[in-house]
Amino acid sequence: MKILLIEDEPKVSAFIKKGLEEQMYDVEQAYDGFYGAKLAIDNEYDLVILDVILPRMNGVEVCKLIRQQNIAVPILMLTALGSTEDKILGLDSGADDYLVKPFEFQELLARIRALTRRSQESVGTEVLKVADLELDVQKKTVHRNGVPISLTAREFALLQYLLRNKERVVSRVDIIEQVWETSFDTGSNVIDVYINFLRKKIDKDFSPKLIHTLVGMGYVLKEMEEK
Amino acid sequence: MKILLIEDEPKVSAFIKKGLEEQMYDVEQAYDGFYGAKLAIDNEYDLVILDVILPRMNGVEVCKLIRQQNIAVPILMLTALGSTEDKILGLDSGADDYLVKPFEFQELLARIRALTRRSQESVGTEVLKVADLELDVQKKTVHRNGVPISLTAREFALLQYLLRNKERVVSRVDIIEQVWETSFDTGSNVIDVYINFLRKKIDKDFSPKLIHTLVGMGYVLKEMEEK
DNA sequence: CTTCAATGAGCAGTATTTTCATGGTCTACA
DNA sequence: TGTAGACCATGAAAATACTGCTCATTGAAG
CATH class of the missing domain: 1.10.10.10 (Winged helix-like DNA-binding domain superfamily/Winged helix DNA-binding domain)
Known part of the structure; x- marks a missing residue:
């Protein structure tokens, strides 16, 4: 299960990556929006975790760009911006879920399971x-x-x-x-x-x-x- | 776009129904878990909104039952239970999203849009x-x-x-x-x-x-x- | 060198589309 | 009320488009 983590803050990124790897997820990192979008478009991930506030291109733009390329990967937005307005903006730009920092890691894991459940199902015998x-x-x-x-x-x-x-x-x-x-x-x-x-x-x-x-x-x- | 709303509190249910209908959603209501599950299994909805605390069968059970029947409808859990433990329980029982009451109606709408986006994309049957x-x-x-x-x-x-x-x-x-x-x-x-x-x-x-x-x-x- | 998937050309047969001819119906008006 | 003229319905035949199938050729794989 490959996850792309787009997050500019090194400490936060490292922390999340470590937590995910403990659950046997395979994590790749991007530290800015532009590079993150490029990775998401050029590779096949099972999930993208996307910070909103990013250098070079913000999360909402990244999200739109990915969807424009007709890529259906589940996207989980993860950000400190907790206003309803921000949430709407994020979800309507193509994200599948929106989680506000700070969050409990167990909840992140549960939401990741929910988002990746469908693609897991389809693996196997079609x-x-x-x-x-x-x-x-x-x-x-x-x-x-x-x-x-x-x-x-x-x-x-x-x-x-x-x-x-x-x-x-x-x-x-x-x-x-x-x-x-x-x-x-x-x-x-x-x-x-x-x-x-x-x-x-x-x-x-x-x-x-x-x-x-x-x-x-x-x-x-x-x-x-x-x- | 047909939505099944499973919520036992009549006032809350009516409020949500009204708000959704203003957005041109077609809403059906169920006031207990057992009947709600039956409706979800017998009919084809584009989304199920599911309260957790319900008479006759709680939301988590309803969710599991629906998934056991191999029905892939998006399920949004909507409940007053906001602990991380509750969220994990809900999401792991097969829900796709989990929103804690009280919530802003606009956020509910945005999350509904996110959940129903995929099915809309799929080849529409006109x-x-x-x-x-x-x-x-x-x-x-x-x-x-x-x-x-x-x-x-x-x-x-x-x-x-x-x-x-x-x-x-x-x-x-x-x-x-x-x-x-x-x-x-x-x-x-x-x-x-x-x-x-x-x-x-x-x-x-x-x-x-x-x-x-x-x-x-x-x-x-x-x-x-x-x- | 042999085999076989992939594809283009051609033609016969069939289904569809269009035209044509005829007759019917409606309306206005003397 | 009768009738011409415009408008419409319909059957049948002609024109056309489409499809099924065979055959020949190419090119890649072994």
Whole structure:
């Protein structure tokens, strides 16, 4: 569990770091807002603890910047500024929790547990399902009705995307952007071809069919009640 | 945004409810822990606000019970118990935040925003309705009186436009511009034809009729009281 | 060198979109 | 009350767009 601690006061930072490390957290430190933001954006942390009053860039700005980069890491603001106004400012800039100094270390730990609980849950075996089709994201295996099915990397990525959006129609543009990670329209029919591959492997010998075409709209993965 | 408020003190509950409703939240109330837990488990809320001291089942128990059911709804504990020990107990029972009474209402609102931010971000499920007709923008599905109806892309776009302007007369020019995305008047009657297609699929086998012609003006989608 | 994933091109078949022609309905006005 | 003209509904056919699938080529991995 990696935590980024952005706090300019060396003694406070060291104290928190020590306390967290006793709980087996892996702590990295930043001593100013700008560098802290850079670390948060370039690395993957499980939590950011963020002081508000910081040199070079204040905590609220750091928070906004991180969120602007579309990074969803939990952020806990930790500061001496205890007015309701400050709290609102902090929370509305994208922080998930706001704790006022001085605080009891046990409370900080409890709040850290609450914030990191969700991401911990998801670690482990993520299995996507629809009807009798199962896809294990970590193991990279796919089964339909218990029968193992082997897919290529691209096929797997496509199926995974369809599963994450099951019941929802996804357009070719969505697929190209998310699975192929290009938005450049090559006028190609790769997607059609791959949908075809998946159909052969996943739908051909089974029923009900799960991959459906909506002409002019895209594809859906679902058990169809209609038609 | 639906919030479940579990609080036994009627005056406090009413006060919070009123304040939340002013912010356009949809609030349901429970006055004891057992009933509150039942509501939280049987329904889908965007947030649960949970008092700790409650009749029949205390807040910590409620929280544990909800989490045992594998329900990930954000839970905000709101209580007079302000000791660090109480906070830890609350947060570790599965709550996401813990606010001590008395509190400033603005802080509660900010914390609610922080807790609900994530679920809002997630792919919103936008459903347009009129009478017993429902259209899911993402899933691209249409139901009337629970019966699934399949539409082509153009039909869907037209119906979606009518739904977004339900109760309001839209002219042929509006439709051509918004749905066909051309303003060039081709002197064609495509729109009439498509209205006809929609009528067959949506109004033919149902009642009341929803698509109405206003001669010389255009079309409306609404439940007609008159005529 | 062989194998196989990845992709583009082409074409046939199908579904959708649009046009066209016909007939109906409503309204204004003599 | 009758009728012309504007407006609308609808079936069918034509035009078009879209999709499924095969095949050939490329390029990377082993």
